[in-house]
Structures are given as C-alpha cells and as structure tokens.
Amino acid sequence: MDPRNMRDMRTPLARAMGLGSAKEGVGAWWAERVSAVALVPLALWFAASIIAHTGSDYATFIVWLRTPLAAILMILLLIALFYHTALGLQVVIEDYVHSTTKFAAVIAVRLGCCALATAGVVAILRIALSG
Amino acid sequence: MIIKSSDQVSRATLLKRFPIPRNFGVASESRIERGKAWPAPDGATRTKIFEIYRYNPDSGENPRLDTFDVDLDDCGPMVLDALIWIKNKVDSTLTFRRSCREGICGSCSMNIDGTNWLACTRFISDLATPATIYPLANLRIVKDLVPDLTHLFAQYAAIEPWLKTKTTEPERERLQSARERRKIDGYYECILCFCCTSGCPSHWWNGDRFFGPAVLLQAWRWLTDSRDEAKEERLDNLEDPFRLYRCHTILNCTRTCPKGLNPGKAIAEIKKMMIERRS
Amino acid sequence: MMPSPTITRPRPLSPNIQIYRPQLTSVLSILNRITGIILSGCAVVLVVWLVAAAWGPHAYAPVQAAIASWIGRIVLFGATFAFFLHLCGGIRHLVWDTVHGFELRSIYISGWSIVAASVVLTVAAWVVSALMGG
Numbered sequence: 164m165d166p167r168n169m170r171d172m173r174t175p176l177a178r179a180m181g182l183g184s185a186k187e188g189v190g191a192w193w194a195e196r197v198s199a200v201a202l203v204p205l206a207l208w209f210a211a212s213i214i215a216h217t218g219s220d221y222a223t224f225i226v227w228l229r230t231p232l233a234a235i236l237m238i239l240l241l242i243a244l245f246y247h248t249a250l251g252l253q254v255v256i257e258d259y260v261h262s263t264t265k266f267a268a269v270i271a272v273r274l275g276c277c278a279l280a281t282a283g284v285v286a287i288l289r290i291a292l293s294g
Numbered sequence: 295m296i297i298k299s300s301d302q303v304s305r306a307t308l309l310k311r312f313p314i315p316r317n318f319g320v321a322s323e324s325r326i327e328r329g330k331a332w333p334a335p336d337g338a339t340r341t342k343i344f345e346i347y348r349y350n351p352d353s354g355e356n357p358r359l360d361t362f363d364v365d366l367d368d369c370g371p372m373v374l375d376a377l378i379w380i381k382n383k384v385d386s387t388l389t390f391r392r393s394c395r396e397g398i399c400g401s402c403s404m405n406i407d408g409t410n411w412l413a414c415t416r417f418i419s420d421l422a423t424p425a426t427i428y429p430l431a432n433l434r435i436v437k438d439l440v441p442d443l444t445h446l447f448a449q450y451a452a453i454e455p456w457l458k459t460k461t462t463e464p465e466r467e468r469l470q471s472a473r474e475r476r477k478i479d480g481y482y483e484c485i486l487c488f489c490c491t492s493g494c495p496s497h498w499w500n501g502d503r504f505f506g507p508a509v510l511l512q513a514w515r516w517l518t519d520s521r522d523e524a525k526e527e528r529l530d531n532l533e534d535p536f537r538l539y540r541c542h543t544i545l546n547c548t549r550t551c552p553k554g555l556n557p558g559k560a561i562a563e564i565k566k567m568m569i570e571r572r573s
Numbered sequence: 574m575m576p577s578p579t580i581t582r583p584r585p586l587s588p589n590i591q592i593y594r595p596q597l598t599s600v601l602s603i604l605n606r607i608t609g610i611i612l613s614g615c616a617v618v619l620v621v622w623l624v625a626a627a628w629g630p631h632a633y634a635p636v637q638a639a640i641a642s643w644i645g646r647i648v649l650f651g652a653t654f655a656f657f658l659h660l661c662g663g664i665r666h667l668v669w670d671t672v673h674g675f676e677l678r679s680i681y682i683s684g685w686s687i688v689a690a691s692v693v694l695t696v697a698a699w700v701v702s703a704l705m706g707g
Contacts, residue, residue, distance in 0.1 A: 175448035184534040189568040218706035221630045283620040286627035296681045309595045324585035408594025432589035498589045545598040559675035
C-alpha cells in the first residue's frame with residue numbers, strides 16, 4: 164500500500180473489483196459481430212454497384228435505386244451500417260474518454276446514428292416509391 | 295517478416311517507436327530526463343552501449359536515461375548478465391528484480407528494445423545498438439527497473455484463482471481424464487511475469503477496470519479446468535464491458551509472452567463461452 | 574488529531590506508447606480502428622448523398638460535383654483503401670472470434686495478407702471504375 168499514488172485509502176483488491184461486474188456485455192459484442200457479418204456482403208454489393216455505375220448520370224442512378232432489389236439492399240445496408248457504427252464508436256469513446264462527457268458522447272453517437280439511418284431510409288423510400 | 299514464435303526478435307523494423315514526442319502526454323513526475331553517461335571499462339575490446347531507465351525515489355529528481363558501456367567479454371550472454379555486470383562493476387545502485395535466471399520465476403520482466411521480455415532469456419546479441427532498457431510499460435515505478443505490481447496482483451486475486459467446488463470432497467483425488475487435463479495445457483504454465491498485460495494498449499488506457507491478458511488467461515485456466523464447479527459465477531464476474539470486453543484482440547500479448555503462451559486465444563475462448571451460455 | 578503525513582512525490586509511471594515498439598499486431602489493430610472511424614465519416618457522407626439524390630437533381634448536382642472534384646477523388650481513393658482494409662481486418666477479426674488463427678505464425682500471415690489484399694482490391698476497384706467510364 165503506497166501512500167504516494169493513493170487517491171483514496173481502499174485496499175488494492177477493492178480498487179481492482181471496482182463497482183463489480185456489470186453482468187452484461189456479451190449482447191453488444193454479439194450485435195457488433197452479427198452486423199459485421201451482414202455488412203460483408205452488403206458493403207461489397209454496394210461498392211460493386213457504385214463502381215459499375217461510374218460515370219452514370221442522375222437519371223440512370225435513380226432508375227437503378229428504384230429497382231426493388233437495390234432499394235431493399237440499400238435499406239438493409241443502412242440499418243446494418245449504422246448499427247455497427249454506433250456500437251463501434253461507443254467502444255472507441257469508452258476506451259478514450261473517462262470523464263462524465265463520455266455519457267453525453269455515447270448518447271450523441273447513438274442518437275446521431277439513429278437519425279442518419281432514418282434520414283437515409285426515408286431518402287431511399289422517397290426515391291423508390293415515387294414516380 | 296513472419297514471426298513463428300514469440301522469442302523471435304523482429305530484425306527489420308519500420309518504426310522503433312510510434313512517431314510521437316518522447317514525453318508525450320506524460321505527467322510531470324514521469325518525464326524522463328537526460329541522464330549520466332557512465333565511464334567505459336578500461337582495456338575492453340568488445341563493448342555494447344546500454345541505455346537504462348533510472349529512478350531514485352530518495353533523490354527528488356525525475357527519472358532519467360543513463361548510458362552504460364558493457365564489456366561483453368567480461369559478462370554472460372543474457373541481458374540479465376549485463377545488468378548484474380553493471381551493478382557489480384559500474385553502478386551498484388542499479389536496482390532490478392531477479393531470481394531464477396532461467397526464465398521460470400518471472401521476476402526480471404522488463405521492456406527491452408521496445409518489447410516486454412524476461413532479461414534472463416534475452417540474448418545480448420539479439421539487441422539493437424544502443425540497447426534500451428525500460429521497466430515494464432505503464433506501471434508505477436518503485437526504483438529503477440522495479441515496477442509496482444500491486445494492482446495487477448489485485449486484479450488476479452479478483453478472479454479467485456483457486457479450485458471452487460460445491461460437491462463434497464472425494465476420498466482421494468478429484469478425477470480428470472487425460473483429455474480434460476490437456477485443456478489446461480498452455481495456460482497453467484503462466485509465470486505471472488505480466489509482460490503481456492504491461493504491453494496491452496487497452497490495459498494502458500483502461501487498466502483500472504480492464505483485467506488484462508495475464509489475469510484473463512488465468513481466468514480461462516480455471517474456466518477450462520474440468521474439476522472446477524463455479525463456471526457460472528466466474529463467467530458472471532467476467533461479463534463486463536470493461537473487465538473482459540476491453541479486449542479488442544490487439545494481440546500484443548501473444549506476440550510478447552516470454553513463455554510462448556497465448557493470452558489472446560484464451561480470451562477468445564472466454565468470449566466464445568460467453569456466447570455459448572446464452573445461445 | 575492525526576498528524577498529516579509527509580507529502581512524498583508520487584511514483585512516476587513508466588513510459589508506454591512513448592517507447593513500446595510498434596508491431597504488426599498493434600499497428601494493424603489501430604489501423605482497423607482508424608479506418609473504422611474514417612468509414613463512420615463516410616457513412617455520414619453516404620446519407621448526405623442519398624438525401625440529395627432523393628430531393629432531386631438540383632440538390633444532387635453539387636454533391637456529385639464535390640465527389641467528382643479532384644479533392645473528392647483523392648478522399649474517395651483514401652476512403653476506398655480504408656474500406657477494404659477495414660473489411661479485410663474485420664473478416665480477420667470474425668475468424669478470430671471462432672477461435673481460429675491464433676498461432677503467431679497465422680497471426681502474421683493473415684496480417685500481411687490483409688494489407689496486400691487491401692492494396693490489390695483498392696487498385697482493382699479504381700481500375701475497373703476507370704474502365705467503366707469514370
């Protein structure tokens with residue numbers, strides 16, 4: 164027990180145990196993996212589609228996005244992408260931010276991803292269902 | 295290029311350290327200052343320069359980096375031999391932990407040329423010029439190369455590293471088949487040198503709450519021991535976003551283990567068991 | 574009243590990232606994180622692009638022009654490399670989650686493979702894109 168670095172007088176064991184185990188954590192880990200597995204084919208499909216449409220004009224692009232397959236896969240891509248992004252960024256914030264700002268940052272990231280995903284899905288639906 | 299076992303020292307390297315300032319993000323009491331250049335030995339033909347981290351708690355000064363010239367013809371082949379030579383012939387205040395000198399006690403773990411290893415099993419001929427010796431990374435320093443391992447051992451105690459049973463004791467041994475016994479191979483051999491934990495960036499940033507590879511490897515050792523009857527309790531105690539899930543499979547641990555063990559794999563096994571118990 | 578203890582100086586912390594050697598393990602791991610953060614930014618751009626497309630050609634044109642500008646192309650090239658590195662790195666992580674490929678030799682072989690694969694895929698993507706009429 165070294166007084167030189169002690170912020171408090173807890174025993175080392177008490178400091179190591181902290182507030183105890185949260186008894187949860189596997190859920191977020193599993194969700195990140197499931198969304199990753201979904202993203203592998205979806206993201207590759209998206210990249211291939213973008214490459215195939217290089218140089219296309221606006222009208223061609225809209226026609227493609229109107230096809231049911233493209234619309235559905237794009238929506239699935241956005242859902243998987245923002246779910247994975249939210250989980251990943253939360254882990255990054257928890258790693259590096261240790262003040263109470265951490266909670267605000269995590270909330271901001273989660274809500275931001277929800278908002279962006281919704282905006283994207285609405286945009287796709289607007290394109291797919293109009294005309 | 296392709297490392298086959300952890301005792302291989304990387305020959306070529308793009309970067310010896312991350313491209314950040316030497317005292318980047320370092321608190322004022324930890325700033326390393328330029329130190330003494332100790333005199334070279336007389337009449338020595340083969341010498342090697344060692345830069346060694348020094349800290350004297352009684353001097354009121356900051357840590358510093360001292361430079362020593364070691365006579366290689368007068369000392370044994372391992373880094374520990376060089377440290378003992380320096381202590382005997384040049385500066386008797388050089389302080390470090392050591393005991394078995396054969397890589398089994400775990401006392402002399404330190405950061406040699408940027409990676410954690412045991413001083414007694416690292417050949418001097420494998421070192422760069424000049425060789426740099428620091429204490430184990432990210433630990434409070436008692437003196438010179440002696441780190442304070444109190445918190446690491448407290449984290450070890452927190453996983454209750456002993457056999458926990460509920461059924462009454464048998465007349466003789468608790469039985470275990472040969473195949474069951476093999477499950478703890480690669481995990482029971484850990485000498486608690488903490489090279490892995492000290493080399494884990496996640497433990498650097500979250501070491502107060504993240505258990506680290508050494509402790510988690512031991513946690514797996516008890517989880518996979520067929521005689522143990524407290525799996526549920528052990529898994530409950532580990533299932534925490536910090537205690538277990540700060541591991542992002544960086545794998546510095548497996549790269550640096552001086553006993554060739556695989557903490558990264560042990561942690562992956564724990565995570566797999568976590569999923570298996572709820573699906 | 575208890576006498577106050579002498580304030581002794583706190584023990585210094587031994588250096589960590591300042592002196593620890595960058596190795597394939599730690600470098601690829603931090604690159605996976607950095608590319609992930611870059612791709613989060615790209616996700617925002619993706620939504621901006623989709624919303625612009627949904628709102629009509631007048632909104633879409635400036636967004637498309639920005640992407641097609643020379644700065645936009647450089648950023649897109651970087652983003653492509655980040656995408657493939659994170660994709661290959663992510664697959665490597667998924668394999669590890671099945672508790673395979675943890676021997677040091679496998680770690681190093683898979684590590685160098687994803688670097689090579691990312692470079693090849695990035696170049697291939699841009700070559701094909703150029704051939705498609707970019």
